[in-house]
Amino acid sequence: MKLATWNVNSLKVRLPHLTDWLQAAQPDVVCLQELKLEDAKFPRDELAAAGYSAACSGQKTYNGVAILARTPLDDVQTGIPGFEDEQRRVIAATVGGARVVCLYAPNGQAVGSDKYEYKLRWYAALREWLGSELARHPHLAVLGDLNIAPEDRDVHDPKAWEGQVHVSGPEREAFRALLGLGLKDSFRLFEQPEKSYSWWDYRMMGFRRNAGLRIDFVLLSPALAARCTACTIDKAPRKLERPSDHTPVIAELA
């Protein structure tokens, strides 16, 4: 079983890339972020033709998340229970015996800003919720754009980024708190190439210079981590014309 996550940065613009990639990569479950479209405009028919059913929680212009699967999606839930939020950042569903949580974490804009405080509050609520989800669902997979680079090796230029949003101490603590629940960063279960990233700035030829961050993750509960045989970053879609600034991350489960 292949589980993947991809921040597509506009599903409308990236739909051709997505359908080509589904064909090439053959994932079983795909978590998408930054759809930037309302549910009424979700391309359900095109994705069904590609062999995927979908659950989505979209909004105009900003945010928006979806889960695609080759098999039916059950018990779909949106948002973090008890955390009031207009922004569509969270969707969960049961698929193939696993509980799958798809996340688009807040960006945070700048350390100390209102958006940064919102990011930390969002993470505090997320941690509480995922703790109870882990107790309820031993087979839990948490995928998405977490907008935190957890360690310096996940940052192309740690000196330049020091103290900035995405790498600040409180953000890294929030990430570690998820691992503290028992979730495993599946990418780090395996030998990986140095300077592996999942996002590159559109500006300054970020991709060509490999000036990136690793901010997209497949986190697995202990039971699923034990079944994980690989986790890879697929850079192919980032090389296309008009790419998303993020590229897919894929975990394989035996």
Next chain:
DNA sequence: ATGGCTACGATCCGTAGA
């Protein structure tokens, strides 16, 4: 030099992303 792209929804520029 705090910019540089890209998407969006509004106009021919502002907001947001990371």
